[in-house]
Amino acid sequence: MGHSRKSSQTGRIDATSNARSTLFIGSTEKAFMVLHAFDGASRYMTLGDIAKAAGLDRSSTQRLVHTLEVLGYLWRVPCTREYGLTSKLLHFSYNYIRSHELIDKGSPYLLDVSLRLGETTNLFELDGHEIVLVSRYPGKHICNIDFAVGSRLPAFYTASGLAILSRLPEKRVLEILHQTPLVPMTPYTQTDPTKLIEGVKSAANRGYAVTENQTVLGHISISAPITDHTGAPVAAINISLPTSRCSIERAETELAQHVQVAATSISKARPLTLPR
Secondary structure: OOOHHHHHHHHHHHHHHOOOOOOOOHHHHHHHHHHHHHHOOOOOEEHHHHHHHHOOOHHHHHHHHHHHHHHOOEEEOOOOOEEEEOHHHHHHHHHHHHHOHHHHHHHHHHHHHHHHHOOEEEEEEEEOOEEEEEEEEOOOOOOOOOOOOOOEEEHHHOHHHHHHHOOOOHHHHHHHHHHOOOOOOOOOOOOOHHHHHHHHHHHHHHOOEEEEOOOOOOEEEEEEEEEOOOOOEEEEEEEEEEOOOOOHHHHHHHHHHHHHHHHHHHHHHOOOOOOO
């Protein structure tokens, strides 16, 4: 997606600007910078492309790419000078999902909503100024929206992000807004800071958030926050569907109650132990 590379580079810049412990290993960071070079649209990249995207010199990039190739995380495309990621990286995703308490706990509720309504149901978490798709149950309809587990979007542009933000302290919400590159993703993306904050307050008052055409044209999304035993937000459950089959009015009158009930059920199932 268009924002993926920006996100990875923003993370790199933030990491280097912070005061570091003497325990910090810079070479490890550089290895991840090489892997994050593939966050953009390009499936395969030359050494020069990787060096440019990672912000590293060619010599360091060559050594890092060679090491990652030997370890099995990168491969060289035959008869070319290009490299690509390997499926070995998916092992980290598998272990994350397998050990993730919230995914395990929320899956029955997401599946139930998806089966009863026939709509795609998602679970999102907040990571910095973005939300990350960590679980998805497709509905019965063909979906032309290209989202896969691991996809990222600016929190302020999404219903799930607004739902999570609505349960955070105002100071933290403003910090996240300050970190967000206010670049429109569609002609209808709201980028005015004042109105974005109003969206968070509206979600807090209603108990759910709904957006239309914010990140994808012809797309409606409605979400409710999932909280831990202290009331702090840990995720959001979301229903997404095309505007050809739904209006904002229908989403609010027919779907909002389903995401709210599911979110409440997951929140109350048992105490969550999640990383902050």
